[in-house]
Structure formats: C-alpha cells, structure tokens
Amino acid sequence: xxxxxxxxxxxxxxxxxxxxxxxxxxxxxxxxxxxxxxxxxxxxxxxxxxxxxxxxxxxxxxxxxxxxxxxxxxxxxxxxxxxxxxxxxxxxxxxxxxxxxxxx
Numbered sequence: 655x656x657x658x659x660x661x662x663x664x665x666x667x668x669x670x671x672x673x674x675x676x677x678x679x680x681x682x683x684x685x686x687x688x689x690x691x692x693x694x695x696x697x698x699x700x701x702x703x704x705x706x707x708x709x710x711x712x713x714x715x716x717x718x719x720x721x722x723x724x725x726x727x728x729x730x731x732x733x734x735x736x737x738x739x740x741x742x743x744x745x746x747x748x749x750x751x752x753x754x755x756x757x758x
Contacts, residue, residue: 658693659719663709664744665735672705675738679707682727686711691718693754705740712750 667675679697686695694712713719722728736742 657715658712658750659714659716660694660710660712660748660750662746662748663711665707665709665738666740666744667705667707667738668740669705671738672707675707678738679731682731685727686722689718689722691715692722712754 665675676699683695683697686692691714692711693714694710696710698708698710700706700708711719713722
C-alpha cells in the first residue's frame with residue numbers, strides 16, 4: 655500500500671470574499687509546491703461557480719502533510735478561514751491510482 659497522502663478540498667467562499675480568498679491563498683501555492691514531500695498542489699476555481707475553489711494535493715507521506723499543515727501560515731489560514739468561507743471545508747481523502755505527471 656502506498657504511503658502517499660492525497661485529498662481534494664472544496665472551499666465555498668462568501669461571494670464578496672472570493673477575490674480576496676484567491677489573492678490571499680494564491681501566494682501559498684508556489685511555497686507549498688517547494689516543500690519537501692509535495693508531489694502535487696493545485697488551486698482551482700470553478701468557472702460556473704466562481705465562489706468555489708478546489709485544492710488538489712498529493713504528499714509523499716503523512717509526515718510531510720503534517721509538516722505542511724502545521725506551518726505558521728497554514729495555521730493562520732485555518733484560524734481565519736471562516737472570514738472567507740460560506741461553510742467549512744469539504745475534504746475528501748483520495749488514493750492516487752495513476753503515477754504523478756509532476757516533473758519537480
């Protein structure tokens with residue numbers, strides 16, 4: 655069994671906070687991709703519902719994901735998330751069945 659840890663996270667933002675959410679979180683994408691153990695990290699915005707953001711993340715191990723989740727900027731975001739969100743995150747754990755196409 656693979657040690658990879660993956661999930662898809664849906665973030666449903668308040669309409670008046672959607673652009674601020676994007677601006678705030680966009681800066682975390684490249685930093686997260688540079689972290690040890692990050693295999694895939696994508697921030698997506700739904701075209702039909704621009705208040706819906708989707709994050710797709712694959713980490714090499716639970717330990718790598720734990721380090722990422724406990725970084726100060728991620729803790730700050732978790733503490734502030736409801737200022738942006740209409741409802742709390744919908745997180746779905748996933749198994750990665752195909753190999754990564756990442757070239758990092």
